[in-house]
Amino acid sequence: MRRSKQRSQQRSTGKLLLGIFAAAVFAFLLLPLLVVFPISFSSASYLQFPPPGYSLQWYQRYLDDPSWIEATIRSVQAATLCTVLAMGLGVPLSFFLVRSRLPGIRLLDRLTAAPIIVPTIIISIALYGVFSRLQLIGEWYGVAIAHTVLALPFVVILVSASLRSFDEAQEQAAAGLGASWPWIIWRVTLPQLRPSLVSAAFLSFISSFDELVLAMFLSGTSMTLPKKMFDNILMEIDPTIAAVSVLQILLVSVALGLTTLFGRGALTTTITR
């Protein structure tokens, strides 16, 4: 009797410690938000915490300024194109890396992480040289292409991980049941990779939407949102930046919500209509 009580105590102590630890990490993650949100509603014209009073003037400032809105649209465009490109290139590449029996394929697999390892600033300088010759500087799609380089590793890592745990016998079964290759991929393989595909797309989008270094080199006068935010801080420090941050966070939250919606329960969705 006493022993079993000791045991359950032992267990609950462990759970409690883990809970405290998790709470601490969450605080570390979320405290910056607790500062940004109040400041964005500040009535003061400088960054002050806690704010002396509250107003919506900084949101008004953002919405009234066409250069902010343009930067936002440009960033959404670039992030969308980046996502499409990264998925379109990364998913087939993952199939190749996982399924190929070529010697040295493991090495090639590791190499796809290169853009993560190489400092972004180096990639930026390299791309600047190429892009200026191709006249891609100052175009939002130029930034999108550059961001694709950074997003590709995420796609390849996520998709190939889930492809590795996928049972290839299912594809054989589908072939034996009369399916051609495109059908097999579309009806059997991809639906089961769906959670990782959705995560990969989300990460691609965010990595582009939030990216500053490449954008500084490549976006020229047609700025993306992070570049505009950076310039704003350099020129005039006012709480507009906090308001923009909050809006940006909301947009990302929406994307994250969609990810959860489509990424989970993907397995139960009806395929046969």
Added chain:
Amino acid sequence: MQLSVQGIVRRFGPVAALGGVDLDVAEGEFLTILGPSGSGKTTLLKTIAGFEIPDEGTVLVGGEDVTLAPPRRRDVGMVFQNYALFPHMTVAQNIAFPLEMRRRPREEITRRVEEALRLVELQAFGQRLPRQLSGGQQQRVALARAVVFGPRLLLLDEPFGALDRKLRESLQLEVRRLQRNLRLTTIFITHDQEEALIMSDRIAVMDKGRIEQVGFPGDLYARPATRFVADFLGESNLLEGTAKGGGAELPGFGRVPLPSTQPDGPVTLLLRPEALRLGEEVEALPCRARGTVIDTVFLGLSAKLRLRLEGGPVVLARIPLRPSAPPPPAEGDSVTVGFSAEDVHVVPRT
């Protein structure tokens, strides 16, 4: 012939996984390919299904050469070892898959899926996902999916491996019943000889990429064509002796009469454990030997004894047990064993 496999060779690097396989299967027949792991039986099945292209030889299904045809053009239903059900589709969607790939009309698909579900007694489970079913139920879904489109051939790749014994036995009978009702030509792969004996019209025994013997279960058991078959199928005593003038000298037993056609020289004789008798009846038998019991295993209806014969060899004997009969000899007992000459089979030398 519904299936005709001719001279199939498949090499993986220097290793020949299949070293010239010939096999004919008649329409409606249930043929089992029996062999140890690594004997090439799965490679042979994959070649028939179209997942492997052979280096040499031809595969004919229903008289049509399909050696180079992709799997989807072969009209062959297959049940995989781990079932390979699509986990993101319901049971009904799984079964509908081959029909959809054949672009059957909607009403026909619905009707045939229902028929197939009834066939495997899973009518109530159409809307479940595979992972919500037990192993045996999943197995039946895989079977329904493999037969729903009326394939020319049904291939079963060790489909009962993951199931417990009781379930295995009931599914074995169910598969057999289904196969008979649909008159489906079926190739079944297993390494389990008991399963092969229960299910098959004919059995092909494979070893090292070759078919050693094809025949009816009873024939294979009584008259194995090679030493491997004799050893692999059932329990056996393989006794080495020397033939001379229509008889053979066997260590322990003395002279055993053989068919007069047997040439002189070394021979291998197969003596099934149940052919060895003990007790009083032995006196009337022509071939006898004295020996000591090494151990006795009680098996319910029978007992299995290992005996060391005077003059060397250790043999296995299986004796029937009746409730009223005295207990079988125990370890250390001295016994006399014997057999009659017609219970001996001469294993051909290769």
